Amino acid sequence: MNVRCFIIMREDLLLILLISITNGFTHYTDFNEFVESVERNISASEKYIRPTDNSKLIHVTDSNIYEFGTFDFIIIGAGAAGSVLANRLTEVEQWTVLLLEAGGSDNAFSDVLGFQSYLYNSDMNWRYNSTTQKTCCLGGINQQCRYHRGKVRGGSSTINAAMYVRGHPEDYDRWEELGNAGWSYKDVLPYFKKSEKAVFTPRVQDSHGDNGYLFVDIPPPTPGFDPLIFGAFEELGLPKINDYNGEHVNGVSKTQFTLKKNKRCSTSRAFLDPIQHRKNLNVSLNSFVTKISIINKTAHGVEFVKNGRLYTAKARKEVISSAGAANSPQILMLSGIGPRKHLQDLKVPVIQDLPVGQNSQDHPLYTMLYFRTNTTFYNITLREKLILYQKNQRPLITGPHETVIFINLQNSTHRPDVEIVLGFQAPTEEQLTSIWQLDTFYNELLDIRPQTDFIGFISQLHPKSRGSVTLKSTDPRDMPLINPNFFSDEDGYDIETMYGAIQILERLSETETFQNNDVRLVYPKVPPCDNLHERKSKQWWHCVLRQFNWFAHQVATTSMGNDTRTSVVNSRLQVHGIQNLRVVDAGVIPEEISGHTYAPTIMVAEKAADFIKEYFQC
Numbered sequence: 320m321n322v323r324c325f326i327i328m329r330e331d332l333l334l335i336l337l338i339s340i341t342n343g344f345t346h347y348t349d350f351n352e353f354v355e356s357v358e359r360n361i362s363a364s365e366k367y368i369r370p371t372d373n374s375k376l377i378h379v380t381d382s383n384i385y386e387f388g389t390f391d392f393i394i395i396g397a398g399a400a401g402s403v404l405a406n407r408l409t410e411v412e413q414w415t416v417l418l419l420e421a422g423g424s425d426n427a428f429s430d431v432l433g434f435q436s437y438l439y440n441s442d443m444n445w446r447y448n449s450t451t452q453k454t455c456c457l458g459g460i461n462q463q464c465r466y467h468r469g470k471v472r473g474g475s476s477t478i479n480a481a482m483y484v485r486g487h488p489e490d491y492d493r494w495e496e497l498g499n500a501g502w503s504y505k506d507v508l509p510y511f512k513k514s515e516k517a518v519f520t521p522r523v524q525d526s527h528g529d530n531g532y533l534f535v536d537i538p539p540p541t542p543g544f545d546p547l548i549f550g551a552f553e554e555l556g557l558p559k560i561n562d563y564n565g566e567h568v569n570g571v572s573k574t575q576f577t578l579k580k581n582k583r584c585s586t587s588r589a590f591l592d593p594i595q596h597r598k599n600l601n602v603s604l605n606s607f608v609t610k611i612s613i614i615n616k617t618a619h620g621v622e623f624v625k626n627g628r629l630y631t632a633k634a635r636k637e638v639i640s641s642a643g644a645a646n647s648p649q650i651l652m653l654s655g656i657g658p659r660k661h662l663q664d665l666k667v668p669v670i671q672d673l674p675v676g677q678n679s680q681d682h683p684l685y686t687m688l689y690f691r692t693n694t695t696f697y698n699i700t701l702r703e704k705l706i707l708y709q710k711n712q713r714p715l716i717t718g719p720h721e722t723v724i725f726i727n728l729q730n731s732t733h734r735p736d737v738e739i740v741l742g743f744q745a746p747t748e749e750q751l752t753s754i755w756q757l758d759t760f761y762n763e764l765l766d767i768r769p770q771t772d773f774i775g776f777i778s779q780l781h782p783k784s785r786g787s788v789t790l791k792s793t794d795p796r797d798m799p800l801i802n803p804n805f806f807s808d809e810d811g812y813d814i815e816t817m818y819g820a821i822q823i824l825e826r827l828s829e830t831e832t833f834q835n836n837d838v839r840l841v842y843p844k845v846p847p848c849d850n851l852h853e854r855k856s857k858q859w860w861h862c863v864l865r866q867f868n869w870f871a872h873q874v875a876t877t878s879m880g881n882d883t884r885t886s887v888v889n890s891r892l893q894v895h896g897i898q899n900l901r902v903v904d905a906g907v908i909p910e911e912i913s914g915h916t917y918a919p920t921i922m923v924a925e926k927a928a929d930f931i932k933e934y935f936q937c
C-alpha cells in the first residue's frame with residue numbers, strides 16, 4: 320500500500336455496538352409525534368401531483384455560473400452504487416470526494432419498508448413513465464408502464480422493497496464469458512461478503528459477511544403464512560431453501576431483506592450515515608447534474624443546478640456516473656457520448672460513438688396476482704401496526720414480499736428462469752390504482768381485499784426482449800424516453816416463460832394445503848381479454864400477462880464489455896475512449912441476473928472502489 324494513501328478505519332463499529340444494546344423502542348422519544356408524521360406523509364402521498372418533467376428541479380433563476388470547487392473525484396448520484404463508492408473512496412484520507420444527488424434527504428417515514436408504496440407518489444421518486452408500449456403494459460393509461468426510480472439520498476435503495484437477492488453463480492460466470500475478466504462468481508463473492516453484515520440464521524456461513532455495513536435479516540413471519548406456502552409448494556415438489564444466497568437457489572424461501580432491526584437499511588443508512596464526519600466527503604443534495612464537461616476526450620468536471628443556481632465543479636482524478644441505469648445514459652448522451660445517429664438527430668456534438676442506452680434489459684413483472692383466503696390478517700389500525708413495527712413485527716416491517724420462489728421450468732439444477740414473490744399485506748385498491756395508473760375502467764373492476772388476500776408478482780429472469788433509453792430532447796428537464804419493450808421477442812419465448820409461472824400458480828391453487836385452507840388464485844376481470852378469449856385459457860393468460868406489468872431491475876444500458884460496438888465501459892468500468900470517466904451503477908451489468916439488482920449493484924460499487932484504488936496505487 321502506498322504511504323500517501325492512508326486508509327481510514329471503520330468508525331461505525333462503536334455505533335453498531337451501541338445500537339445493538341438498545342432496541343427500536345427508545346428510538347422515538349415521542350411515539351405520538353411519529354404516528355402523526357406518518358399520517359401526514361400518507362395524506363401528502365395521496366394528494367401528490369405528478370410532475371410531467373423535471374422543471375421543478377432545474378429552475379435556474381440566476382444567469383451567473385458559480386464555481387463549487389475542485390475535488391479528486393466527483394460522483395453523480397447518491398444511490399445504491401454512489402453511496403458505497405463515496406464511502407470506500409473517502410477511506411483514503413488524502414482524497415476528496417464530491418457526491419452530488421438530485422434528490423433530498425431520506426427520513427423516518429422512508430425507513431419503514433411497509434410504507435414503500437406511498438413513496439412512489441412523492442418527491443423521492445423520479446416517477447417516470449415508459450414510452451407507449453405495443454406488447455406490454457397494455458392496461459396502463461396510454462399503454463404506458465410506470466417506472467419508479469429513487470430521487471433521494473440512497474436512490475432507489477430508499478424506495479425499493481429491500482429484497483436481498485444476489486442471483487445464481489452461473490449469472491456471474493456469464494458476465495466473464497461476455498468478455499469481462501475478473502467478474503466470475505468466485506471473483507465477485509468476496510465483494511458481496513465485504514459489504515454485508517448478515518444477522519439471520521440458519522445461513523450458509525461461507526456465503527455471507529459478518530462485518531460489513533449492510534445489515535441483512537429475515538424478520539419474523541406472518542402468523543400462519545409459512546405452513547401454507549411451504550406446505551403447498553412441497554406438494555408440487557419444490558424444496559424449502561433456507562438461504563438462496565448460499566449454495567442452492569431453486570425452491571421456496573423466506574426473503575432476506577436489507578434491514579437493521581425494524582428499519583430499512585438503504586445504502587445511505589448503511590454507507591453514508593456512519594461517515595458523516597469525514598472531512599474529505601462533501602455531499603450536496605438537491606443538486607441535479609446536467610452535463611459532464613469533456614475536453615479532448617477527457618472528463619474534467621460537471622455542471623449542475625442547485626437551488627436555482629448553475630454550478631460547475633472540477634475533478635482532478637475522475638468523474639464517476641452513478642446516476643442509475645436510466646439517468647446515467649441521459650447524462651452521457653447530453654454530454655456527447657452515445658449512439659452517433661441519435662445524437663446527430665438531436666444536434667448534440669458527438670464526442671464518442673457508443674451504444675449508450677441500447678441493449679436495456681429488465682425483469683418483466685406481472686402484478687395482478689392475488690390469492691383469496693378465508694382468514695383475516697392484520698385487520699388493525701395504523702397506530703396498532705406502528706406499535707407492532709416498534710416491536711420488529713409485521714405487517715409494516717417489510718412490504719408484501721415475505722416469500723420468494725425460484726423455479727427453473729425445464730431443469731431444476733440449472734439457474735432459475737422465473738420467480739414468484741408472495742406476501743402480506745396487500746395495498747388497498749386506492750393505493751393500487753394510484754400506483755399502477757391503469758385505464759380508468761379498472762378502477763371499478765379491481766377487487767383486492769387487503770385483510771384477506773395475499774398478493775405477489777411473478778417475473779421472468781432471463782428475457783430475450785431488449786429495450787432502450789434515449790433522449791427526448793437536449794433539454795435536461797425532459798425525462799429520458801424509457802422503452803422496456805417486454806414480450807417483443809419474435810419467437811414468443813418470454814411470454815411463454817411467464818405463462819409457465821402461471822401454470823405453477825394454478826397447480827398451487829389446486830394443492831390439498833390450499834384447498835383445505837380455502838385459499839384460491841383469483842382470476843381478475845380483464846375486459847380486453849375476456850372479450851377475445853375463453854377465460855383461464857392459455858390465450859387468455861397470454862393476453863392478461865401483457866396488461867399489468869411493471870419493472871424495477873433495469874440493467875445493461877451502459878454494459879461492460881470489450882467490444883465498443885456492444886458495450887459502453889470496459890471491465891474496469893471506464894468509458895471506452897474517454898479518459899477519467901467511469902460509470903458505476905446497475906447499468907454496467909451486462910446481462911440480467913437470476914436475482915434482484917440491488918445487492919449486485921452494491922457489489923459492483925465495492926469492486927469499482929478497489930479498481931480505482933488500484934489504478935491510483937492506493
Ligand SMILES: Cc1cc2nc3c(=O)[nH]c(=O)nc-3n(C[C@H](O)[C@H](O)[C@H](O)COP(=O)(O)OP(=O)(O)OC[C@H]3O[C@@H](n4cnc5c(N)ncnc54)[C@H](O)[C@@H]3O)c2cc1C
Pocket residue numbers: 395396397398399400401419420421422467468469470471472473474475476478479480481482483484606607608609641642643644646647650871872873903904905906915916917918920
Ligand atoms: C420500486 C423499486 C423496488 C425495487 N425493489 C428491489 C428489491 O426489493 N431488491 C432489489 O435487489 N432491487 C430492487 N430494486 C432495484 C434496485 O433498487 C436498483 O437496481 C438499484 O438501486 C440500482 O442502483 P443504482 O445505484 O444503479 O441506481 P439508484 O439506486 O437509482 O441511484 C441513482 C441515484 O442517482 C441520482 N441521480 C440520477 N440522475 C441524477 C442527476 N442528473 N444528478 C444528480 N443525481 C442524479 C438519483 O436521484 C439516485 O439517487 C427496486 C427498485 C425500485 C425502483
Ligand SMILES: *[C@@H]1O[C@H](CO)[C@@H](O)[C@H](O)[C@H]1NC(C)=O
Pocket residue numbers: 369370371372446447448460461463756798
Ligand atoms: C405519466 O402518466 C400519468 C398517467 O397518465 C400522468 O399522470 C403523468 O403526468 C405522466 N408523467 C409524465 C412524466 O409524463
Ligand SMILES: *[C@@H]1O[C@H](CO)[C@@H](O)[C@H](O)[C@H]1NC(C)=O
Pocket residue numbers: 387388598600601602
Ligand atoms: C462542500 O463544498 C462547498 C463548496 O466548496 C463548501 O461551501 C462546503 O462548505 C463544503 N462542505 C463540506 C462539508 O465540506
Ligand SMILES: *[C@@H]1O[C@H](CO)[C@@H](O)[C@H](O)[C@H]1NC(C)=O
Pocket residue numbers: 353356357359360363426427428
Ligand atoms: C414525513 O415523515 C418524516 C419523518 O418523520 C417527517 O420528517 C416529514 O416531515 C413528514 N412529511 C410530511 C409531509 O409530513
Ligand SMILES: *[C@@H]1O[C@H](CO)[C@@H](O)[C@H](O)[C@H]1NC(C)=O
Pocket residue numbers: 495496497498499881882
Ligand atoms: C473479448 O472477450 C471475448 C470473450 O471472452 C474474447 O473471446 C475476446 O478475445 C476478447 N477480445 C479482446 C480484444 O480482448
Ligand SMILES: *[C@@H]1O[C@H](CO)[C@@H](O)[C@H](O)[C@H]1NC(C)=O
Pocket residue numbers: 614615
Ligand atoms: C487537446 O489535445 C491536443 C493534442 O494532444 C492539444 O494540442 C490541445 O492543446 C489540447 N486542447 C486542450 C484544450 O487541452
Ligand SMILES: *[C@@H]1O[C@H](CO)[C@@H](O)[C@H](O)[C@H]1NC(C)=O
Pocket residue numbers: 695698770771
Ligand atoms: C375488520 O374489522 C372491522 C372493525 O372491527 C370489521 O367491521 C370488519 O368486518 C373486519 N374485516 C374483516 C375482513 O374481517
Ligand SMILES: *[C@@H]1O[C@H](CO)[C@@H](O)[C@H](O)[C@H]1NC(C)=O
Pocket residue numbers: 730731732733
Ligand atoms: C440440467 O442442467 C445441468 C447444469 O447445467 C446439466 O448438467 C444437466 O445435464 C441438465 N439436465 C437436463 C435433464 O437437461
Ligand SMILES: *[C@@H]1O[C@H](CO)[C@@H](O)[C@H](O)[C@H]1NC(C)=O
Pocket residue numbers: 693694834835836837
Ligand atoms: C377456512 O376454510 C377451511 C376449509 O373450508 C375451514 O376449515 C376453516 O374453518 C375456515 N376458516 C375460517 C376462519 O373461516
